[in-house]
Structures are given as structure tokens and as C-alpha cells.
Amino acid sequence: MAQRLKPFSLFNTRLLLAILISLAIILAAFGYITTKVGQKATLVGLTQQGRALNRVLIASAANTIESDRQMTDIAVDRLLAEATTLFPNGGRRYRNDNDFLETLSAQLGLARAAIWSKDKRTQIALGLEQRALSDELDSLQNIFVEKTKLDQPFDIIYEIYIAQNKRFLFGVMPLDDKRFLFMVYPWEIGQYSNYRLSLSYLLNQLSREAGIEYILLQNLDGIVFASKQISQMTRIQDDPFLNSALSVDSALTRIVAFQDREVVEIVQKFDSGGEFKGLFRIGLSMYGYRELTANFKKQVWLMVAFLLIVTFAAFAMVGSYQNLKIARESLNRAQAISQSLHDSIAGVVISVDEHLKITTANSLARKYFGLPEGTPSGWDYNRYFADDIFKAKMVLNERRPLTFETTIYYQGLPIQLLVSANPIFDDKAKLSGVMIVAQDISARVESEKQSAHSRRLTELGSLAAGLAHDIRNPLNAIGMVIQRLRGEIKVESGQTEFNEFIDTLDSEQKKLNLLVEKILQVARSVNPHAELLEIKPLLEKIIELYKYEATARKIEIVSDIEPGKALLIKDSFQGMISNLIKNAIEAINQDGRIEIKSTFDNKAKRLVISIKDTGPGLSDDQKKNLFRPFYTTKPGGTGLGLATAHKAVVDHGGEIKVESKVGGPTTFIVTIPLKG
The missing domain is CATH 3.40.1840.10 (YNR034W-A-like)
Structure with missing residues (x-):
């Protein structure tokens, strides 16, 4: 019996050896391809970071040069005027x-x-x-x-x-x-009077970021500005690659040696409009890239050896995990660099010096308040803002920032503004003025008013419905009594007068019944018209209404909205989201983060929206009463915001739940079924 098994066992051994060799070859090829793909993906991510940084540098340099040109013109005019006198x-x-x-x-x-x-x-x-x-x-x-x-x-x-x-x-x-x-x-x-306003300061600050080897601005004459790491670099005339970069508008990328190590260099043409024409060159360190790819290679080949002992399926899972890990690291790194760059402020922008002379006024400020065209020169703040609607004097006196709402009128129409007035200090901590930024929140205020109006109508309808039902029961009893009086009671004299009296009672009872029916018709919920709407622009518009108030309170709003359509009652949906965002801002009050995310669960055929805040959180008792009308823990609160939001979700056939604990965070999760 054992002798008969030998050929079969030999065949199994050979087959197993062939499978293992084939598996090893497949895994080796897979490992090689995976490492190459990982290297390429990481390098592409590094290059994209450099291109994004280059674009920001070019925009910042253009702004710096233009600002310096304007300040130079103003200073020369002033010098000419003083000399002439x-x-x-x-x-x-x-x-x-x-x-x-x-x-x-x-x-x-x-x-x-x-x-x-x-x-x-x-x-x-x-x-x-x-x-x-x-x-x-x-x-x-x-x-x-x-x-x-x-x-x-x-x-x-x-x-x-x-x-x-x-x-x-x-x-x-x-x-x-x-x-x-x-x-x-x-x-x-200009930039020569304050180093912090200069292009070289910007370059040196950015060059300190992790992964940046050098940043320089170079023209045909040589280096114009450079970070402190640079002593000398190749001239443009001596480098064909740099020459070619001057002739194209897009950024070019290459790997070059820098101080005995390799860097990824991103080069892009910069033209300030006649005064300067040259190149921005950014060198990104490849140390992290090589360390990451080396570790990745090591992990892949160790995993290949391990998977030879276990199964090919395990290798595939781990390899996929490694790819996902690298992609996430590249994404996180790109997001970190992107978050280090700030956005320009929208809205009314005005700055005054310590003597209340206007030094800055954007086009919206000129439009709303009739400020003259041209560069501010000795404009008196008190002349244009005699009532000090932006409280610049208070900020100068108290040396602290203020955030408040105020109303102005433009062409006879009211405009609601959310104002942030902040003191400006120089490098010696001396108060040098006030920066005022005012955001138009009229649309948001109007939305909140409509939401409040809707809540009041709902409450009134509920009250009217209850009263109508309470009145209808006695009216029905009165009607039955009138019928019995009409059919069963006979009087010995004055029958005609008695019948007229009964008819009058019956008529008035019917009028009351008709009135009650009308009240009930008003109180009953009417099915509003639902529309097929794009979720992403709808949510982004609502978020935008609250972003400026959040910024003023130092609250960061982060959104991740998946595009798609859903059948929604537009006004009801907007009111519900507005209530939840406003509730999150009021819960945090100052310094926090709000995360808004929406996804389409196609398997369950539903839209899922979550709003997470870093506020103080909720107790079990608070969570239990959260959606009950008139329940509130906020001073001056009505307790109707979340109740209204709950009703809006119910009107959509969905549900809302809250996940929270004392100390935070708190997450509201709304699910709405996808119909049609």
C-alpha cells in the first residue's frame, strides 16, 4: 500500500514545487510591479505638491510686486509734493x-x-x-x-x-x-521697510516647511530672491531645461542634484508684467520619498516570503493594504501643504490706523459706503462712519477684537453684516490700527427668519387643531340635542316660534361646525411638492451661509459631499440642515471644528448626512428629550430648532439620530430614502 503511494506522493511534491515556483514568480512579479507603481504614485504626489506650491508662490509674488509698485508710486508722489512745497x-x-x-x-x-x-x-x-x-x-x-x-x-x-x-x-x-x-x-x-512684507521673507518662511529644500526666484541676470539654503545655482543661460521653462506657461519638473543629494525641482515661468521676467524654482526633498519607497520595498518582499508560506490570497490583501496606506499618506501630505495656504477674505474690508485714518478699502466698501476711488490718502474714518458702525474706536480703546452683527442700508434696502474688527499690532506689539471685515449674512438671516416663521405656523396649526377637536365634540352633542328637540318636543302653543328657535340653533351649530372644519383643514399637514435636486450645490450653499460666522468664532467647517441627486422638499430640507449647523455652532461657541459629510448608500437606497461637532456633548437625559418641542438647555432658546429639523426629516420619510457623550463630540445622522 505504501509502495503504491510513492509515485502519487512524488507527483504531489512536484506539483506543489511547481505551484510554489509559479507562485513565487507571480508574487515576485507582483511585488516588483507594486513597488514601481508605489514609487511612481509617491513621486507624482510629491510633484503635485510642488506644482501647487509653485502656483501659490507665483500669485503671492505678483501681489507683492504689485503692492510694492503701488506703494512706490504713492511715496514718490508724496516726496514730490513735499519737495515742491x-x-x-x-x-x-x-x-x-x-x-x-x-x-x-x-x-x-x-x-x-x-x-x-x-x-x-x-x-x-x-x-x-x-x-x-x-x-x-x-x-x-x-x-x-x-x-x-x-x-x-x-x-x-x-x-x-x-x-x-x-x-x-x-x-x-x-x-x-x-x-x-x-x-x-x-x-x-514697501517691502524694503518691513521685512515681513517682502518676497524674501515669504520664500524663507515657506522653505522652512518639512520637505522643502530650497525656493528661489531667478532671472537672466542671476538670483533675485532665494531661501537661506542657497549660495549659488545654475544660470538660466547655461541650462537648456531652464531655457525651455521660460518659453512655456506650465510648470516643468525634473530630478537634479543639490548639495550632494537629489531633489525634485519644479520650475515655472514668472512674469510680473514688464518689471520682472524669470523663473520660480522649488526643490522638494527626496529623502522622505526614498525612505518611504525603501521601506515599501522591504515590506513587499518580506510579505512575498510570508505569503509563500501562507496563501496567495493573504498576499493580495496585504499588498492592497500597503497600496492603500501609501495613497493615504500621499493624500494626507498633500492636504497638510494645502491647509498651510490661506484663502483671501471676501466681503467688506476696511482698515484704519491708530489716528482713525482709512488705509485700506476694497471695492465692496467703496460701493456700500460711498468711499472715493483711488488709494486712501488721509481719509477720515469719522467723516464716512460718523456713527462708528464698525466700532473701530472701541477696538482701539480696549485693544481687543470684537465680533457683532449690524445693519446697513444700500439703495434703500437693508443689508445684515457680520462684522469682525481686530486690532493690528506691529512687530513691537504697538497698536497700529484696526482691520475690519464685514460679511453679508442677509441671506442667512432671512433663511433663519423663514425657518422661525415656519415653526410658529406649525405650533399655531398644532394648537388650532387641538382646540378645534376639543370644540367639535361639544358641538356634535349640541347637534344631537337639536335633532331630538326638533323631532320629539311638541309645544301646546307657539309651535311656529319654537320651530324658528330650533332652526336658528341648528343654523348656528352648523356654522360653528363649518368653522371647525376650516380650522382643521389649515392644521392638517399638506404634502409639499418634492423636487429632484443636486445635493452637493444645495449643501454647499447652506454651509456658505454659516462659514463666516464660524470663522469669526474660530470654528473650522470641513465638508465632504458626494455628488448626486435626491427627491427633496427644498425649503424643508434647507431649514433642517440650517438648524443642525446653527445648533453645532452654538454648541461649540468658540474654537472648534464641524465636519459635514454626505454619502449615497445605493445598496440601502438612502442618502446619509452626518454633522459632527466638537462641542461639550450631551447627557443621556438631554439626548432623550432632544427633539421634544420647547425643550432647550440654552439661555434664551426656544427648543424648536431640533424639533423642526426632526419634523422636516419625518416629512421626507427619513429618520434622525444623535451620537454623543458628555465631553463630546456630538454627531447628528440624517437618513433620507431615495425614491423613484
């Missing part, structure tokens, strides 16, 4: 030209000044600069003189030069019909 022909008297130059230099803080003839010869000069600067300023003055043309009418001709890491404005303006005033003015305007 000191001219001899402006009514001022001087002993001689030297006295004029000394007075002008002292008033304006000039480094040097001179009077030129029409042929640019110096008639008289005054030098106040430090001795160490003289030679350098002389060289720069020669360059400026060579470039300057005086044969055309002008108000001022100027150039900004750098001497010993300091910036100076070289300018010339007409003094009279035959002479010109030349001046050298220390330039500390």
Missing part, C-alpha cells in the same frame, strides 16, 4: 541756493542734493551721506546722469539703486525754467 517759488525765502539745499535736505532727510543746469552740470551740491558711501553714490550718480534725459517735460525722473545693501532713490525734478533739483533719498518703502 519747499521750492523758492512756492513762497519760501532763502538766503541763497545753499540755504535752500540745506533746508530741503533737513526737511526730507536727503543723503545728498544738488542744483543742475539744463546741460546737467552741477551748479551747487550738498552731500550729507556717510563717508563710506560717497564713492559708491558717486558711481551710481554718474550712471543716473548718463541715463537721464532732460529735454522733455516731466514732474520727476527717478531710479532706485543699491549701495552697501541700502536702497537709495536718485531723482531729478524741475526747479525753475532753467534749473533742476537733483536729490538722493534713502529708500525704505
